[in-house]
Structures are given as C-alpha cells and as structure tokens.
Amino acid sequence: MDFFTFKKYLKELLILALPILAGNIGQMLINLGDVYVAGHFNTNTLAAISVASAIFMTFIIPGIGLCAAVTPVLSNYRGEKKPVKRLFGITIIFSQILAILFFILLWLTIPLVYKIGLSGEIIQDTIDYLKVSSLSIFGIFLYSALKEFLQSHEIVLFPNVMMGLCVFINIALNFIFTFGYGFIPSMGTIGLAIASLTVRTLLAAAVFIYCMGFLKRSRFKNIKRYAKDLIKIGLPIAGAMFIEFLGFNFVAVFVGKFDPIYAACHNIIISITSLAYMIPFSVSSALSVKVGYANGSKNIQDIKKYTLTSFIFILIYAFITVILYLVYKEPVMRIFSKDLEVIKTGASIMVIVAGFVTFDGIQSVCIGALRGLKQTMQILIVMFLSYAILSIPLGLILAYKFNRILEGFWLGLAIGIFVAAIISGGILIKKYFNLKKKFIVNRL
DSSP states (O other): OOHOOOOOOOHHHHHHHHHHHHHHHHHHHHHHHHHHHHHOOHHHHHHHHHHHHHHHHHHHHHHHHTTTTTHHHHHHHHTOOOOOGHHHHHHHHHHHHHHHHHHHHHHHHHGGGGGTTTTTTTTHHHHHHHHHTTTTTHHHHHHHHHHHHHHHTOOOOHHHHHHHHHHHHHHHHHHHHHHHTBBOOOOHHHHHHHHHHHHHHHHHHHHHHHHHHHHHOOOOSSSSSHHHHHHHHHHHHHHHHHHHHHHHHHHHHHHHHTTTHHHHHHHHHHHHHHHHHHHHHHHHHHHHHHHHHHHTEEEEEHHHHHHHHHHHHHHHHHHHHHHHHHHHHHHHHHOOOOOOHHHHHHHTTTHHHHHHHHHHHHHHHHHHHHHHHOHHHHHHHHHIIIIIIHHHHHHHHHHSSSSOOOHHHHHHHHHHHHHHHHHHHHHHHHHHHHHHHHHHHOOO
16 A cells, blocks of 8 residues: 555544544543542542442443444445434434443442442442432433444544533533532532533533434334344444453452552553553544445445554554653653652553553454454454453463562453454454455455
8 A cells, every 4th residue: 555545544534533532532531530529529539439430330331332333333334325314213212222221230239339348438429429320321321322323424523522522511510519619519429420410411412412403314114124233233342342341440459459559550551551542442433434334335445445554553653652651651650650669660561561552552453443344243252362361360370370460460461462453353354355255256
C-alpha cells in the first residue's frame, strides 16, 4: 500500500475515531470527577463509591457489550443496502429490555452486599449508592444503544460531544448534591449517585431527541433476523468485555493482598494504560464500522486496506508510547504519586507495561476488524484463553512461587495479551483469505 492510499484510508478512519476518542475520554473524566468529589468529601464516601462502582460495573459491562453489537450488525446491513434506519425503534426496545433485566439482577444482588464483609462505616453508603445508581441503568443502556446506532451510520460527533459536555455538568452536580448548595442540603454519598443518575438520564434524553427523525422511519416488521443477530453477535462481545473486566479486578485484589505499595502501583499503571488504550480503542471502533460496511458490500479490498492502515497507525502510536514509557518512566509515575517507593516500584516494571501496551494495541485492531466481520465468538474464546487460562494463572505462579508480585502479575498480563494478539491476528488472516475466495466465487 502506497503512502497516498494509506493517507486516504487513515483520514477516513480518524474522522470517525477522533470524536469517539473524545467521548471515551469524557467518560473517563466523568468517573474521575466522581472520585475527586468523593475524596474531598470524606474517606468513607470515597471507599463506599469505590466498592459500589465495582459492583455496579459488573452489571453494566455485559449490558454495554450487548449494545455494542448494534454497530457491526447495522454496518453489515448498510453494506448489504438494507433499510437499517427502520430498525431504530427496535434498537431502543432492545436496550430497555436489557436495562430491565440487569436492573432486576442488580436489585437481587444488593442484599448480598451485607454478607461480603464490608466495614460497618461504609456498608450502608454502598447500598444506598447502588440503589439510586440502579435507576441510571436505563439511561446508560439507551445512550449506549443510540450511540452505537449512530456510529453504524458514521454519525459520531453529536453523541461524543454531548459526553464531553456532561463532564462539566457532572462535576457541578456532584459538588451541589454532595456538599449542598442554597436550598439543596448536603447528601454525601447519595448526592453522588443522584448526580450520576441525572447526568446519565440527560445524556440519553439529549441523544434520543437528536435521533427523533429516525423514529418516524421505524418499522416493527421483519425484525427476527435483527434481534437474532444482536444476540448472536452481542453475547460474545459482552462475555469478552466481562472477562477482561474481571481479569484486571482479579489482579487488583490479589496484588492488594501483598502490600499497599503494590496496590498503589497497580492502580496507577491501570490508569496510565487505560489512558494510552483510548486511541487504539477508538481506532478499533472506527475500524469495526468500516470493515462491517465493506463486509456487507463484499468489498474485500476495503477490508484489507482499512485493516492494514489501522495496523500501521497503531504500530507507530505504540512505538511512540513505548519510547515515552521507557525514557520518562519515573516522571510518568510522579504524575500520580509523590511516594518514592511507589515511583521506583512502578518504574521498575515499565518495560513489561510497554510490552503490554504494544500487544494490546495490536489486539485492539484485530478485535475491531473481527467485530466488523461478525466474528465475535472467536474474540470471546481468545479473551478467555488469554486471561482465564494464561494471564491469571501465570501471574499467580510468579507471585506466590517466585515472589515476583507486581512484576509477575503484569508479566502474566503482557504474555497473555501477546498470545491473544497472535491468535487474533491468525484468525483475522484466515478469515480474510476465506472471504477473498468466497467473494471471487460469488462474482463468477
């Protein structure tokens, strides 16, 4: 592929990826805003929302994964020249059925919080936060489904700009409801939950109003294939996201059992890698749209060029990121901590972290392309092998048997994601050649 072809395809990917990136960063800042305000209120509130958020996200991640099926399914339909705008109403119904199911599951789980051994000082705050936050599931899933619907049509600016605006609304409401202002009393932990509920509802409502034109075109006929495809494609995506979520939380729990220094380092490194992953993740999302459309229209050349362009871009990005990690490893750690022991411990494993970031970027491209090709079951299998069979067991062996605590767990994660990238790449290449033969035969 020559430079001008690369430039053309990269421009098309970035037009989609950059607004998605802004939205993803906005979501991270909203979460950080909650932590910031809670930490300034009191330590118990911070501890309560940390526990409650971990429980809450256990139910949110699978639901968002199921909603994520909307993009690859509708992108393929668009490539097949099907009237996908008619499916808008069904998309909304799908999101709210999911919301009802996960709302019920969360409420069935809340009584169990009393039995997990939380400190008496935070247990009631944790439960109160979960009860109020549970109502925001409806807004979260509606926004996710609508964002995916728009994304499948390559409309990415509005929903992600709204997410950015909500960063400022969220921080203001957090302070008002938590500390109190004027006639509004201080509500502490419940105030944080009310602020989150308000922001998530407003966000969903704004995007819904923006999409009202699609509602007029909706048809509730011949929806069986769409519903079947959403479940078929969405369940593996949800499973893969859930495995990854549990994998990192599992490591956080075990690292914390050894020494607070390791727990602090792990949390900082997770923050760094999560921020670095935003660009590969955004490119991956854009790639799934482009590949999905090309797959539906049986355009093998576009599948190849968009995927290859993404690989080249991510490898360049990974190279720059690795250099920064290795050259400025201690300054990077100092951004998050003033503790010299935390800084030195974190800096000592930056080589491993740099490897993880590189392989994670490659894996993200494979995931984006495979989603576009509707090969999500393969993604689930690869993620299960990576985390459950390789990363976590290897990390436990290195930590407990060889006393390589933080280094051992991150080495396990890096090796696991390396193997996942290799396997995913192999699956993608095989799928590409199978499609190439299939499309040629169909033309004959």
